[in-house]
Amino acid sequence: MAxxxxxxxxxxxxxxxxxxxxxxxxxxxxxxxxxxxxxxIAERRHIEPGQTPSDLALAASxxxxxxxxxxxxxxxxxxxxxxxxxADFPGTSFFLQDKLEAGDTPCFDLRAQCSGFGYALSVAKxxxxxxxxxxxxxxxxxxxxxxxxxxxxxxxxAVLFGDGAGAxxxxxxxxxxxxxxxxxIRLHAQGKFAKKLWVEAPGSGIxxxxxxxxxxxxxxxxxxxxxxxxxxxxxxxxPEVLIEALNATSLKLDDVDLFLFHQANLRxxxxxxxxxxIPPEKCLNNIQRYGNCSAASIPILxxxxxxxxxLERGQVVAMTTFxxxxxWSCAVARx
Ligand code: UT7
Numbered sequence: 001m002a003x004x005x006x007x008x009x010x011x012x013x014x015x016x017x018x019x020x021x022x023x024x025x026x027x028x029x030x031x032x033x034x035x036x037x038x039x040x041i042a043e044r045r046h047i048e049p050g051q052t053p054s055d056l057a058l059a060a061s062x063x064x065x066x067x068x069x070x071x072x073x074x075x076x077x078x079x080x081x082x083x084x085x086x087a088d089f090p091g092t093s094f095f096l097q098d099k100l101e102a103g104d105t106p107c108f109d110l111r112a113q114c115s116g117f118g119y120a121l122s123v124a125k126x127x128x129x130x131x132x133x134x135x136x137x138x139x140x141x142x143x144x145x146x147x148x149x150x151x152x153x154x155x156x157x158a159v160l161f162g163d164g165a166g167a168x169x170x171x172x173x174x175x176x177x178x179x180x181x182x183x184x185i186r187l188h189a190q191g192k193f194a195k196k197l198w199v200e201a202p203g204s205g206i207x208x209x210x211x212x213x214x215x216x217x218x219x220x221x222x223x224x225x226x227x228x229x230x231x232x233x234x235x236x237x238x239p240e241v242l243i244e245a246l247n248a249t250s251l252k253l254d255d256v257d258l259f260l261f262h263q264a265n266l267r268x269x270x271x272x273x274x275x276x277x278i279p280p281e282k283c284l285n286n287i288q289r290y291g292n293c294s295a296a297s298i299p300i301l302x303x304x305x306x307x308x309x310x311l312e313r314g315q316v317v318a319m320t321t322f323x324x325x326x327x328w329s330c331a332v333a334r335x
Contacts, residue, residue, distance in 0.1 A: 003131060004129065004174075004180075004182070005124060005128040005170045005171070005172065005181060006172075006181055007168055007170060007180070007182075007333060008169050009064040009065060009066070009067035009069075010063075010067055010166070010169075010299065010307075011061065011064030011066070011166070011167045012060050012063065012164065012165065012166045012167070012296075012300040012303040013057075013059035013063065013164065013165050014165075015045045015046060015048060015051060015164070016045070017045060017046050017047070018043050018044075019044055019045065019145075020042070021036065021043065021159070024158070027151070028152050028154070028159075029152045029155060030155045035159045038265075038267070039159070039160055039265045039267070041159065041160065041291050041292075043289060044162030044290055044291030045162050045290060045291075046163055047143055047146070047163050051143075052086050053082065053085070053095075053141050053142070053143045053165070054092050054095035054096040054141075055099075056143070056163065056164060057092060057093075057096045057165045058099045058100065059165070060166055060303075061100060061139065064137065064169050065167075065169060067169070068171070070135065070169060072100040072102045072105075073103065075135050075136065076106075076133035076134055076136060077106050077107065077132075077133045078096065078097055078102065078105060078136070078137045078139070079093070079107070079108060079110055079120045079123055079136060079138050080096060080108070080110065080120075080138075080140075081110045081111070081112065081117050081119065081120040081138075081139065081140045081141070082109055082110075082111070082140070082142055082295055083111060083114075083142065083294055084142045084143050084147060085109055088202070090109075091108070091109030092109055093109050096139070110123065112295075112325065112327045113197075113294060113295065113323040113324035113327055114262050114292070114295065114321055114322065114323020114324060115187070115262075115321040115323050115325065115327035115329045116140055117138075117140040117166070117295050117297075117319075118185065118187065118298070118320075118330065119329060120138050120140070121182060122187055122329070122331070124138050125182045125185060128170060128172050131172075134172040135169065135171050135172070136169070137168075138169075138170055139165060139167045139168075139299070140165065140293070140295035140296035140298060140299045140300075141164075141165040141296055142161075142163060142164065142165070144161035144162065144292075144293075144294070145163050147222065148161060148223070149222040153219055154222055156225065156227055157222070157223050157224070160291055160292050161223075162290045162293050163293065164296045164300055165296050165300075166296045166298065166300035166302065168299055168303075179314065180313065180333075181334055182331060183249050183316075183333060183334060184246075184249045185330070185332075186244050186248065186329060187327075187328075187329045188241060188327070188329065189325050189326065190325065190326045190327075191325065191326075193229075193233070193326045194324075194325060196225065196226045196229050196326070197223070197224070197225040197226070197230050197323070197324040198223065199224075200215070201220050201221045230264075231265065231267075233326060234262075234264065235268055235272055237322050237326070238261060238262075238268070238272045238321075238322050239272050241328050242272075242320045243276075244330065245318065245330035245331070246318070246332060249332055251332065253277075253278065255316055256282070256318045257311070257317065258283075258305060258311050258315065258316075258317045258318070259273070259284075259317075259320070260301045260305065260317060260318070261273075261285070261320050261321075262298060262320065262321040262322055262323065263285060263287035263293065263301065264292045264297075264323070268322075269283060269285055269287075272320075284301055284304070284305050284310060286300065286301055286304060294323065302317070302319070306335075313335060314334065315335050316332065316334055317333050318330060318331070318332050319333070
């Protein structure tokens with residue numbers, strides 16, 4: 001029997017501090033009506049001063065480990081997807097590994113922005129199927145709030161993003177009678193559009209110090225996005241990769257019990273579902289409460305689906321992403 005990768009535990013954590021659209025309207029020229037209409041977002045979470053990405057990741061990890069009935073010492077490898085590392089290097093995963101007291105367990109950060117969790121699932125699936133590791137702790141973790149421009153100049157991006165972490169434990173499944181497995185994952189990227197959604201500085205190509213006062217004065221250390229262009233690509237690529245991943249299995253759209261789409265914009269997800277004639281009750285969204293948590297969006301959504309009984313053992317879930325890079329992906333799993 002071939003070794004397959006099975007999701008055995010999920011967990012999530014978002015900071016306590018709720019930031020409403022009205023709160024943001026006090027800082028910049030925006031409104032609750034604009035944000036809700038254009039994105040579906042009502043509120044998001046921001047960290048408290050002193051809280052770090054690895055704190056969020058730790059809380060999500062503990063919940064996922066509990067759900068899997070494991071301790072950190074049982075884990076063979078930690079993979080953490082993020083675009084907002086705790087430090088430029090070594091990233092976030094090493095701080096998490098230390099807080100988990102995980103000994104010398106290997107860990108690393110993976111960067112594929114809002115598609116980071118899809119890419120990380122693919123890496124973990126390969127590790128397990130190849131026999132390198134049996135138990136992997138996988139995270140998507142973002143702290144956006146410390147890197148956004150909360151003035152009028154940044155309003156198109158700042159209102160969209162939130163902080164949070166989601167975690168999944170993946171284990172080798174060698175039981176022929178147990179059908180739970182990551183079935184298929186498809187990954188894509190298009191670097192020619194890297195600058196359509198990016199943070200330019202600090203960057204190692206910028207001499208002499210990776211950052212200049214001028215760049216800061218120009219706000220080029222904040223994310224910049226050509227929103228409409230990104231939107232158009234998202235609504236094309238997400239259905240494309242979802243169908244591609246399903247075609248690689250013996251499953252059809254109707255066989256999927258739950259669709260989890262990256263949480264960038266409720267309008268994007270509604271449009272994709274409509275295009276594919278997916279019934280709304282099969283799509284789960286939480287962008288209304290958390291905003292766009294980039295790599296953390298899918299694992300947070302997955303954990304909520306499991307805990308609220310919307311995803312049960314034996315059911316099929318399709319997780320589709322799109323984001324900066326551009327990068328996009330779809331993972332199909334039998335939970
Ligand atoms: O997670 C990675 C992937 N990201 C995405 O997929 C995001 C894709 N893009 C989007 O979701 C949408 O393009 C946005 C939500 C970012 C923007 O919605 P839009 O309908 O494309 O609006 P727009 O950028 O065309 O802006 C429309 C108007 C502009 O004013 P004018 O030029 O019409 O006078 C903006 O200046 O809305 C203005 N605007 C705002 N107004 C109030 C932009 N941001 C805001 C704001 N509050 N926060």
